[in-house]
Amino acid sequence: MAKAPAFDPADPLGIDDLLDAEDRAIRDTVRRFCADHVTPYVADWFERGELPSVRELARGLGGIGVLGMTLDGYGCAATSAVQYGLACLELEACDSGLRSLVSVQGSLAMYAIHRFGSEEHRQTWLPRMAAGEALGCFGLTEPDHGSDPASMRTHAKRDGDDWVLNGRKMWITNGSVAEVAVIWARTEEGVRGFVVPTDTPGFAAVDIRNKMSLRASITSELTLDDVRLPADAVLPDVVGLRGPLSCLGEARYGIVWGSVGAARSCFESALDYARTREQFGRPIGAFQLTQAKLADMAVEIGKAQLLALHLGRRKDAGGVRPEQISFGKLNNVREAIAIARSARTILGANGISLEYPVIRHMNNLESVLTYEGTSEMHTLVIGKALTGLDAFH
Secondary structure (H helix, E strand, O other), X not given: OOOOOXXXXXXXXXXXXXXXXHHHHHHHHXXXXXHHHOHHHHHHHXXXXXXOOHHHHHHHHHHOOOOXXXXXXXXXXXXXXXXXXXXXXXXXHHOHHHHHHHHXXXXXXXXXXXXXXXXXXXXXXXXXXXXXXXXXXXXXXEOOEOOOHHHOOOEEEEEOOEEEEEEEEEEEEOOOOOOEEEEEEXXXXXXXXXXXXXXXXXXXXXXXXXXXXXXXXXXXXXEEEEEEEOXXXXXXXXXXXXXXXXXXXXXXXXXXXXXXXXXXXXXXXHHHHHHHOEEOOEEHHHOHHHHHHHHHXXXXXXXXXXXXXXXXXXXXXXXXXXXXHHHHHHHHXXXXXXXXXXXXXXXXXXXXXXXXXXXXXXXXXXXXXXXXXXXXXXXXXXXXXXXXXXXXX
16 A cells, blocks of 8 residues: 655645646745745735736736637647646735736637737737737726626717727726737627727726825826727627626636635645644644644645635636636635634734735735625526526526
């Protein structure tokens, strides 16, 4: 009988054994990039509410192949969904803002152009975006319409051979640094997507300030004031909400994995602290209540990793459903927030210091809980799938 391997606190369930060598190599490359280029600086960026050198950072991310990494051709890496998920886990273990930059670039803007755009759109934008030479953003959410995109007010009207866009978009990651925006607008035919170079007259982006979450991330409000585009700016291969919602499905999948990374970072910080912080003459990790917290964290992280891996395997096999992605986002983000809060209690007062990553992850996860579908929306998606009854209206 083979001898069981030694217990590894960093991988209690031995999930690494379920990954192949290429999976682990991609994960480790992303982990090293984060350790070298982001982790030493991200707490300072968070405190200052800035993401400096974003273009240099984007080029670095392009250099390791994580921008649009599951897409085929046009300089994209064409990796598996599991490999993309592992990259998201490592990126968000560093900071949710970093994973958001990659997710918006690849799963939203690039995915929309790749799946629904013309060949000219793909040739013009995707190679530069994959290399990090051009940044993209995705304009769906509006000031008054987040969970209900069908009620969006941004509209596009034909004027001769041109389209003219008017409206506002809110909470747009990468908005003020993007060279291209994928904008969704109402038309007489239904909701359509438009590829909008951000230097087009009438397009403006203003950064949103005073955020207490995702502070190491660029978030903007977009204004479209009589933005005139040629006829071929429209994404030709989709009409209706199926377009933007399919893109959101890609981004939600990344969150299923990314939230595990944030939870892991909090757990590792709490575990290290519990081993070294002494009270009453011994490490606090020797006390039962602390061990109970750590055990609960490890159990939930293991379950969340297995759920993410299961969904990734289904996605690679072409059999994952939107309702299943909702399962993953609802569970994993909810548990990640609980783990962050529990880790904060182990660190005590130090838990609110940016010398440790826990409070930063706690704050970031409050945004992750909301974007790409709130917990309430995912709960209702699952409820509708279970009962066959629509509670949205």
